Amino acid sequence: MKKVYKSFDIAGLKYYEALFVISKLKVGQKLKLKPDVAIYYKKRKLGYIPKNANYSISQILKAGWNIFECYIQTIDRENLAIGVALFVRER
Numbered sequence: 115m116k117k118v119y120k121s122f123d124i125a126g127l128k129y130y131e132a133l134f135v136i137s138k139l140k141v142g143q144k145l146k147l148k149p150d151v152a153i154y155y156k157k158r159k160l161g162y163i164p165k166n167a168n169y170s171i172s173q174i175l176k177a178g179w180n181i182f183e184c185y186i187q188t189i190d191r192e193n194l195a196i197g198v199a200l201f202v203r204e205r
Contacts, residue, residue, distance in 0.1 A: 120199075125162045145198065187199045
């Protein structure tokens with residue numbers, strides 16, 4: 115059973131490519147997390163983990179530990195908001 119490490123709304127959606135792909139996204143869909151705490155759908159950058167939630171995550175990713183899985187929890191297409199849950203990958 116997976117445990118949620120953190121949940122948050124993706125920061126900076128309006129500055130990147132979320133507007134172009136939000137119609138293709140679905141709740142439960144897996145997203146990619148990069149070491150600079152950016153979140154991607156395929157090759158499209160959606161935004162970042164919010165500053166108030168990213169310090170420990172960025173340190174773990176920069177150390178080369180790929181232990182997180184990121185999934186969409188909520189999508190608000192009208193207000194351009196995407197909520198995600200970050201899980202620690204099972205062994």
